[in-house]
Amino acid sequence: MDPQTHFLFPFTLSVLLIKLHLFSWQLALLAGIIGVIIDLDHYAEQIAHAKTNRFSLKATWNNAVRFHRFNQRSFIHDGIGAILITIVLCILAFLTWQVALALALGYYSHLLLDYARLKHEKEFCWRLGSLYMKESHLEIILDILLVIILVIFFLI
Numbered sequence: 001m002d003p004q005t006h007f008l009f010p011f012t013l014s015v016l017l018i019k020l021h022l023f024s025w026q027l028a029l030l031a032g033i034i035g036v037i038i039d040l041d042h043y044a045e046q047i048a049h050a051k052t053n054r055f056s057l058k059a060t061w062n063n064a065v066r067f068h069r070f071n072q073r074s075f076i077h078d079g080i081g082a083i084l085i086t087i088v089l090c091i092l093a094f095l096t097w098q099v100a101l102a103l104a105l106g107y108y109s110h111l112l113l114d115y116a117r118l119k120h121e122k123e124f125c126w127r128l129g130s131l132y133m134k135e136s137h138l139e140i141i142l143d144i145l146l147v148i149i150l151v152i153f154f155l156i
């Protein structure tokens with residue numbers, strides 16, 4: 001999924017927790033930001049595996065969206081990485097459960113959204129300058145729904 005969805009999903013869940021007086025705006029922002037920055041591992045994988053344009057953010061983006069020359073997901077996207085992060089979050093929860101929950105919302109929602117992506121979804125593809133863009137119909141609907149939910153939360 002794209003960065004805006006990785007932000008909106010945990011942020012919207014966090015705003016619900018704000019409405020229930022369990023969370024602060026700072027923690028909601030943290031959850032959203034964590035949801036996005038999990039994909040920074042794509043850049044690390046680009047540096048480690050790319051034959052050309054190793055440090056190019058544009059090449060990293062285009063490889064993730066269009067070319068798929070190598071797997072950009074590092075160990076934190078599944079398997080042993082998820083187990084290690086779960087252990088760290090459990091330990092952190094004893095120190096500060098709210099921060100641990102914000103990190104967990106960002107991290108697990110990211111994994112959920114990545115793995116929820118269907119292989120044969122219809123997608124809009126276009127170019128924004130030299131960047132390839134791709135967005136599935138389902139993701140657009142999800143983004144619109146999340147924004148509507150956020151607007152409702154802000155109004156009540």
Ligand SMILES: [Zn+2]
Nearest residue numbers: 038039110114
């Ligand atoms: Zn991801």
